[in-house]
Structures are given as C-alpha cells and as structure tokens.
Amino acid sequence: MDAVNPDESKPQPSGSPEVWSNGRAALCNAVESYFNSHQGSQYACKGKLYGLLIDKYACHRDMVKSQIIITNVGGGRKLDSTTGQMARTQNQDDACSQLKVLRAALNNRDVIVVISGSQYPYFPVVIPHTYNVLDHFIITDLWPEKDGKNISHWKIRLEKFDLQSVSWWTPHGEEDREQFNAGQYICEAQMCPTCETESKIIFQQGWICLNNKCEEFFRCESGADVDKLTYDEKFVNERSHRVGPLEPVPLVPALPNAEGGDFGTEKKFKMGMVCPKCRCCSRRMHWKGWECENPDCDFTHTVQLREVPAANAVKEEQQGKRIKASSYNEKLVGRWDLKIAGYDVEAYSFPGKDGQVVGSVFVYRATSDIRSKVNGPDDLYRAMQKEDLRLKRNPARNPGARVEQLTNHFSSNWGAFYKFGVLVETNGFAEAPEPILRGQAQLDWAHKETISAMKELFEAEEIEYCEDSMTLEPHTFNELLSLGYFESCVINYHDDGEKELGPTVATLSLGSPSIMNFAPKSSSGIGKKTKGKYGPAVLSFPLNHGDIVVMHGSMIHKHYVHSVKPAGKLRFALTCRYIRPETIHDPKARAEAIEKGKIPEGIEQLAYKGTDEPGQNLNLDDNSRGNDQ
Ligand SMILES: [Zn+2]
Numbered sequence: 001m002d003a004v005n006p007d008e009s010k011p012q013p014s015g016s017p018e019v020w021s022n023g024r025a026a027l028c029n030a031v032e033s034y035f036n037s038h039q040g041s042q043y044a045c046k047g048k049l050y051g052l053l054i055d056k057y058a059c060h061r062d063m064v065k066s067q068i069i070i071t072n073v074g075g076g077r078k079l080d081s082t083t084g085q086m087a088r089t090q091n092q093d094d095a096c097s098q099l100k101v102l103r104a105a106l107n108n109r110d111v112i113v114v115i116s117g118s119q120y121p122y123f124p125v126v127i128p129h130t131y132n133v134l135d136h137f138i139i140t141d142l143w144p145e146k147d148g149k150n151i152s153h154w155k156i157r158l159e160k161f162d163l164q165s166v167s168w169w170t171p172h173g174e175e176d177r178e179q180f181n182a183g184q185y186i187c188e189a190q191m192c193p194t195c196e197t198e199s200k201i202i203f204q205q206g207w208i209c210l211n212n213k214c215e216e217f218f219r220c221e222s223g224a225d226v227d228k229l230t231y232d233e234k235f236v237n238e239r240s241h242r243v244g245p246l247e248p249v250p251l252v253p254a255l256p257n258a259e260g261g262d263f264g265t266e267k268k269f270k271m272g273m274v275c276p277k278c279r280c281c282s283r284r285m286h287w288k289g290w291e292c293e294n295p296d297c298d299f300t301h302t303v304q305l306r307e308v309p310a311a312n313a314v315k316e317e318q319q320g321k322r323i324k325a326s327s328y329n330e331k332l333v334g335r336w337d338l339k340i341a342g343y344d345v346e347a348y349s350f351p352g353k354d355g356q357v358v359g360s361v362f363v364y365r366a367t368s369d370i371r372s373k374v375n376g377p378d379d380l381y382r383a384m385q386k387e388d389l390r391l392k393r394n395p396a397r398n399p400g401a402r403v404e405q406l407t408n409h410f411s412s413n414w415g416a417f418y419k420f421g422v423l424v425e426t427n428g429f430a431e432a433p434e435p436i437l438r439g440q441a442q443l444d445w446a447h448k449e450t451i452s453a454m455k456e457l458f459e460a461e462e463i464e465y466c467e468d469s470m471t472l473e474p475h476t477f478n479e480l481l482s483l484g485y486f487e488s489c490v491i492n493y494h495d496d497g498e499k500e501l502g503p504t505v506a507t508l509s510l511g512s513p514s515i516m517n518f519a520p521k522s523s524s525g526i527g528k529k530t531k532g533k534y535g536p537a538v539l540s541f542p543l544n545h546g547d548i549v550v551m552h553g554s555m556i557h558k559h560y561v562h563s564v565k566p567a568g569k570l571r572f573a574l575t576c577r578y579i580r581p582e583t584i585h586d587p588k589a590r591a592e593a594i595e596k597g598k599i600p601e602g603i604e605q606l607a608y609k610g611t612d613e614p615g616q617n618l619n620l621d622d623n624s625r626g627n628d629q
C-alpha cells in the first residue's frame with residue numbers, strides 16, 4: 001500500500017473517519033452504494049450523483065473547512081509534456097458529463113458522500129488514510145472561473161448535510177470554529193448590467209459576472225489580478241436551509257448477510273465490507289468469507305454457503321436466451337463427432353496462417369446418465385462444495401499498489417509450481433483434498449483418450465498438422481488450477497500459452513453453465529481482418545455441468561484467445577496442465593516443482609472414466625475404435 005505522508009505541520013484531527021481504506025478497489029467494493037468508481041472523481045449511476053472524491057488535483061482557492069468544501073470539477077486535464085504534470089490547456093466544456101451530473105445534483109438537492117484522498121494538498125489536518133470518507137454533503141453552488149492563463153473551468157461548493165455534529169477533520173481543540181447555522185451569513189447577488197443575469201458576490205475583492213457567455217465574464221471591477229482573488233467570508237460562511245425530502249444513504253453499509261433463498265454465491269456476496277471493528281474497507285478475498293484488510297485488526301465475517309444441488313445447474317442450462325448448440329466458422333474450423341467411452345465428443349481443429357492444423361479442441365458432453373454415476377460430476381460437485389479448497393481471489397493487476405485489482409473468480413493452485421514472482425500459493429498434490437485428486441485423475445484419463453482418438457482421426461482423415469505445435473504425446477498432468485465462480489464471473493479473452501507449459505490444457509466444468517468462445521488474434525492473420533485485438537469468434541459452444549474440454553497444441557495459444565461467460569449461481573472449473581520441469585532453471589525450484597507435482601498412488605481409481613460399453617465413432621464407421629479402459 002502507498003504510505004500516507006503525514007504532514008507534521010498540520011494539526012491532528014478531532015475525530016476519525018467512519019469509513020476508510022488504503023486501496024481504491026476495497027473502497028469501491030465496500031461502499032458501492034455511494035462510491036463505486038475505480039477511476040475518476042465522481043460516482044454517478046443513471047445520471048444521479050452519489051459520491052465525490054477529492055484528491056491530487058486541487059487548484060487555486062480550493063478549500064476544505066469543517067462544514068464546507070470548495071473544489072474544482074474534475075476532467076479535461078491533459079499531460080503537459082514540458083512539466084510532466086496534468087494541466088488544463090483549454091476551457092472546460094460546459095456540456096461535459098461531469099457538469100451535467102453535478103447540475104442535476106444541485107437542482108435536486110441530492111445528498112452525496114464526499115471522500116478525501118491522502119494526496120489532497122489543502123486538507124486542514126493530518127490525513128489518516130489513503131481514502132477517508134468525510135460525510136454527507138449537498139451541492140450549493142456551481143460556477144465557472146478563469147485562471148491567469150485565461151482558461152475557464154468550473155468550481156463547486158458543498159455544504160455538510162448535518163450542521164450540528166462536529167466534523168472529524170476539524171482540527172483538534174478547535175471544535176467550535178467555523179460552525180455556522182442557516183441565516184447567520186447571507187451572500188448577496190448582483191445583476192450584471194451587460195448580460196442581465198445575477199451572480200453572487202463570492203469574492204472579497206468585489207462583484208464579478210460569473211456568466212461565461214457574457215463579455216464581462218470574470219472581469220474584476222477593481223482591476224485585481226484574477227489569480228489573487230479570495231472568497232468572501234459571507235460566501236464561505238453562508239449556510240442554506242435544509243428542505244426535504246432528503247434521505248442520505250448510510251455511510252457504513254450493513255454487513256453482507258444471506259436471506260431467504262440465497263445460496264451465498266449470488267453477485268452481492270462478492271462485494272466488500274466495512275469492518276465494524278475498525279471501519280476499514282475490505283474486499284471479499286476468500287471463498288470462506290471476509291477478513292479485515294487492516295493488518296492491525298482481526299475481524300472476520302462469514303456467510304454460510306448453502307449447498308447448490310446439481311439439479312440447479314440443469315435448470316440454469318434450460319433457462320434464458322443462451323445458445324444451446326455449438327456454432328463454428330466452417331471455413332476455418334473443422335468438426336468431427338466422435339463417441340468416446342459413452343461421451344458424445346465434438347472434435348474441432350484450428351488452422352494456423354497457412355491452413356495447416358495447429359491445434360484441436362475436444363469437448364466431452366456429459367449426459368444425465370454420466371452425471372449421476374458414482375464419482376461422476378454430481379458427486380464431485382457436491383464434494384467440492386463441502387471441502388475446503390483454499391480458494392481465494394488473487395491480484396490480477398498492480399499487485400500491492402493502491403489500485404490493485406483482484407481476479408473476478410476464486411482460485412487455488414495444486415501440484416507443480418512455476419509462476420515465480422506472482423503472489424499465488426501452490427499446494428503439493430500430497431496435501432490436496434480428494435476432489436482435487438479426483439479431478440486430476442479424470443482429466444488425465446480424458447487427456448490420454450483424446451490423444452489416442454486424435455491420432456486415429458488424423459490418420460483416417462489424412463489431416464496434416466503442425467508437429468511442432470501438436471506433439472500428440474500425453475504427459476501425466478502435474479498441475480491443477482481449481483477455480484470457483486460466484487454469480488456473474490466472466491473470464492475475458494486470454495490465451496493459456498506459457499513456455500513452461502506442455503501443449504495440452506484440459507478443463508472439467510462443474511455446476512452452472514457457461515459459453516466458451518474462441519477467436520483468432522488479429523496478429524495471427526487468420527480469419528477476417530479487424531481493427532480490434534481479436535477477430536470475431538470462430539467457435540462458440542455451451543459448456544455444461546460435467547463437460548470436459550481438452551485443448552491441444554501450443555500454437556493454438558499463439559494464434560487464438562478464448563473466453564468463458566458463465567450464467568448461474570455456482571460453477572467450478574478444474575484445469576490441468578503439464579509443467580515442463582526442464583524449463584525451470586533454478587535447481588531448487590525445479591526439485592520443489594517435481595516434488596509438489598507427484599501424484600499420490602492409487603488415485604486413478606477415483607476417476608470417473610466413462611461407461612464400460614465399448615465406444616464407437618459416430619461418423620467414422622470404418623475406423624471404429626474399442627474402449628481400452
Ligand atoms: Zn454578465
């Protein structure tokens with residue numbers, strides 16, 4: 001976390017914030033009802049303003065007093081190449097979205113929440129945290145000003161909603177200072193003789209027309225330098241009357257709790273919490289629940305997960321407007337329908353730039369019969385929900401920074417370790433709970449089946465394939481990534497290509513349905529030319545409870561990306577790969593990876609390996625193959 005730089009010359013605050021955070025994502029997750037804006041200084045939803053952040057970009061005459069704030073309207077700054085600073089180089093647009101939202105909040109007298117960042121230079125006291133919730137405010141004035149370079153921008157004045165309480169940011173020992181009531185000061189307005197509109201007398205140096213359409217705009221009668229103007233005491237100390245209906249959202253939201261029909265995996269349970277003990281904003285990092293992100297606090301909160309029955313996933317499959325059948329670009333992708341050990345298997349081939357096959361995707365379809373088999377998908381889904389799989393959300397971007405972002409999903413790594421420098425723990429297979437080992441065994445089985453079916457298929461169909469990419473060698477998987485998805489966890493386009501990995505990636509999908517898409521990268525020169533990073537999808541298919549996807553070919557990751565878009569309450573995915581120990585240079589790390597990737601003996605028996613009846617190919621009659629299991 002970025003350390004807060006305490007300015008020792010400033011006085012101590014008289015209180016402490018009701019809500020605070022040292023990270024932006026934690027703040028947004030915990031107080032999403034009034035500030036869910038990962039960038040920018042305003043949070044608005046459907047045109048209504050809920051929260052405002054004041055931070056680094058303060059300007060001339062901005063101020064934070066016990067009951068009022070005067071600040072500038074954000075946006076419109078550009079990087080000045082000579083100073084390296086963000087600066088305004090042109091007049092702020094009167095019609096910009098920020099102003100639109102502020103005008104609406106002013107006219108409706110909406111109650112909003114103001115937050116101060118630690119980089120705000122004019123904070124009146126030592127600022128305690130990176131983000132500090134101040135209080136509820138209403139906007140009282142919105143007007144344009146001009147700076148010494150003749151560039152105009154907008155300013156905004158806010159008044160604290162509750163004028164009776166002492167603000168925590170009031171300097172300690174000066175709790176009575178700057179406390180005023182409505183009617184004590186009145187800031188008069190004056191008519192402009194040129195444009196005939198009224199402007200308040202906001203400056204000590206005299207009245208100025210604040211209509212930026214007027215010729216006399218911001219021209220000071222006394223001839224004073226506009227950069228040296230100061231706000232008039234009456235303008236600063238004026239307090240407006242509170243008129244209803246005004247209902248502020250609570251600063252401290254209630255802790256997430258399950259009600260009625262909740263499973264505990266609904267979207268709302270991914271939100272953060274405000275710790276009731278220390279008021280620190282904390283993200284939902286763990287499958288099990290929330291842990292306060294303040295290292296000095298030990299508060300934890302859990303919501304008991306209710307078991308999602310496998311039947312629920314089947315119901316979700318049938319609901320909604322989701323695609324029910326696979327679709328693919330016939331000009332590029334080849335398709336064959338096979339039968340392997342009772343599974344209907346869709347086999348797809350992917351071309352490289354020259355048309356030669358560089359990769360394949362085999363999709364094993366679990367029927368309701370397969371799903372209900374002993375050790376089959378239903379059993380495994382139930383077991384995964386009971387077991388502690390050590391699932392947590394890891395940093396996806398900017399690890400450790402105040403703008404750190406977590407992955408959408410929860411995950412844990414098992415077996416060989418290879419991603420050095422990434423904050424992900426790996427647990428050896430020796431300490432893995434049974435569902436993890438069962439998943440490894442089933443995927444290992446599917447991998448071997450796929451390779452032998454592929455060899456037969458390529459021979460029978462005389463398919464030319466790139467041998468550098470597709471080794472058609474089954475390695476025993478030595479790594480498993482276990483993923484847990486709450487409601488609405490999308491995995492955007494990415495590839496799984498890393499030099500440490502063998503050419504096969506196999507995934508078992510359990511629970512809620514999803515759609516998997518494959519698209520060529522624009523850099524590959526495959527398919528239609530597009531302006532974006534990826535072309536349109538060349539293969540899309542539903543991925544349902546118990547289905548297995550086996551991807552083979554290292555080049556498939558060079559030329560294509562894939563994404564997973566789930567629907568429903570709870571999905572698990574178990575993904576197996578082979579990490580090539582010879583690519584790990586450090587001998588100690590290599591030895592550790594080999595040790596952790598060792599599969600405990602006897603686990604093959606845990607795997608569900610399809611039906612006992614001999615399988616046969618659907619459309620390759622003369623090449624029907626027996627089931628060797
Ligand atoms: Zn005027």
Ligand SMILES: [Zn+2]
Pocket residue numbers: 275276277278279280292293294297298299
């Ligand atoms: Zn706490």
Ligand SMILES: [Zn+2]
Pocket residue numbers: 494495496562
């Ligand atoms: Zn992937």
